Every structure is written in C-alpha cells, then in structure tokens.
Amino acid sequence: MTGFVAIVDPAELAIRLCEANYRLKRPTPDARHALAAMDEDVREGWLRSAKAAADYFAEILNAAERTH
Secondary structure (H helix, E strand, O other): OOOOOOOOOHHHHHHHHHHHHHOOOOOOOOHHHHHHOOOHHHHHHHHHHHHHHHHHHHHHHHOOOOOO
C-alpha cells in the first residue's frame, strides 16, 4: 500500500479562510506576518478554525477507500 503525506500549514490555511470569509486580500504574502498583524483573539480564532478544517480533511482522507 502506498501512502501519502500532506502537510497543512495552519497559518496559511487560517489566512485563506479569513480571506474567503471577508473577501479580503492579505496585506503580505507571508501568512505568519498577516496573522501577526491581527489582534490576539482574532488570530487565535482563525487558527482554531484552521485546525478544525485540517482535522476534518484528515478524517476524510483516513476514511477514504482505495479504488482500483
């Protein structure tokens, strides 16, 4: 069986969720810098959302069935 590894950058995912939600473009290409510009409570909220989304993706992938 062949396995795959996908690394999800929580900062990048958080910023992409934020951009999609508010229809904004980040002020910097670096997601960590964009997060750092946010208030702590807001930043932590987006990071929690990113973790929940990444966990969900992992659940889906772990439950995937292999087709031939």
